[in-house]
Amino acid sequence: MLMYLSQDLLEEILCRVPAISLKQLRSTCKRWNSLFNDKRGELRRVSISQVFHCDGLLIYINKGDTMMVVWNPFMGKIRWSQHIDRDKTHYDYVLGSYQDDKSGNTSYKVLRYMFWGSKKNLEICELYSSSWRILDVTTDCTFYAESTRASLKGKTYWFAFDEKDWQIYMVSFDYTTERFGSRMSLPYQFPIGSYKTVALSCVREEKLSVLLHLRDTSRKEIWVTNKIDETTQVLSWNKVLTLDYPDLGRCFLTGLSFLFDEENRKIVCCERRMSEDEAADWVYIVEEDNKVTQLCFGKCNDFDTLESDPYLFGYVPSLVQIEHPRHKTKRGD
Incomplete structure (x- = not known):
């Protein structure tokens, strides 16, 4: 009977159930529901x-x-x-x-x-x-924009630049080979100082998307790659949206992340605005007609209490076991 199964065996069984069915299983019994408790x-x-x-x-x-x-x-x-x-x-x-x-x-x-x-x-x-x-x-490059990193299809991607000519591009690390790949060009190549903001995101766990904001314009451009899989050798870029929501004014930006909804062609951007005496986290929802909805998620006057910059990512439910089945760990192990 299921009630006599060990915890490890029950977890192993549920890990083989399609994620879409797990929500229904929570109501089966208290024990099963406890496996998914937050x-x-x-x-x-x-x-x-x-x-x-x-x-x-x-x-x-x-x-x-x-x-x-x-x-x-x-x-x-x-x-x-x-x-x-x-x-x-x-x-x-x-x-x-x-x-x-x-x-x-x-x-x-x-x-x-x-x-x-x-x-x-x-x-x-x-x-x-x-x-x-x-x-x-x-690697012969220097990583750029600390918060803009993304993992997709067994690789992590960063923005990077060459200290010889300061040109910005992308570089990836492969977790199978444990090696860095060749340089990947952005939609257009400029020295690092030409960009006001750059950000990187994943699209439906299939593509990469970048937000590029040049210093001489108020517009931010969203570009998306072709579908990435094990056979992809070259990235091609397609510009999908141009954003033009309010500028920072006297504030400066300490972090920006975004999500692109390819089906509905909407962008959600999150950023922290800093002034001399205040920090505020803002979220912008930008639709295809450039209609902008702004939301402030709190202001802070004590910079010492600030934690990491706000960060957006597309979350997909996972059944990955983070503890080894034979070696359950306790806090501090």
Whole structure:
């Protein structure tokens, strides 16, 4: 009988059920419903300095860069990583998928790198592991725009620039080969100083989209790539929308993220505006006719209490187990 199944076996069975059917299963019994309970209460104790999303999994780095937390909101599971070494503070963390040759299943790795400084400072670990190993990998570029990173189809993408000519482009890291790919051009090439804002996003887990805002114009352009899969060799770009919502005035921007609804041709942008005495987080919903809806999600006068910049991502429910089936971890492991 189902009531006598072990917790591990029950989780294994439910992981094989299509995600669209899981909502109905929550009403089966209290025990099944508890498997999907939300554990946001645990995360309220974490002051966040970084967040990254991949395939329905979230990575948080706490304020002070002392701990990494992996969270599956749909499964209600949290993995508290071991504390980060003091000499590894001020590193960035991203997550990506790869195909495990032994099991044939999709697995995940966490990449840790220093945003500023030598790109030799690259380390990686399996999602189930707390053991980091140094990668013998270098790249001849400098990462740009810390918050604009995206993982798609087993790769993480960044904006980058060449310190010789300061031209901006995209670069990707492959989690299967653990190597960086060749440079990818943006819709148009300008030196880094020509851009007021750049941002990167995924479209329906199939394409990449960029927001480009040049300094000599108030307009922001949204470009989308062709569909990306294992056989894609070259990215082609198509401009889909031009935005022209209110300028910052005397404020300056500390972060911008966006989502593009390709079917309804709408954009949702999120940004933090900073002035000398106030910070405010704003969301803009822009429709195809350039109709703009503005929403303010709070203002702050104490900059010391600010956490990470607001960040938008397209969330897809995930059944990925963030704890190894044979080695359940406790907080602090």
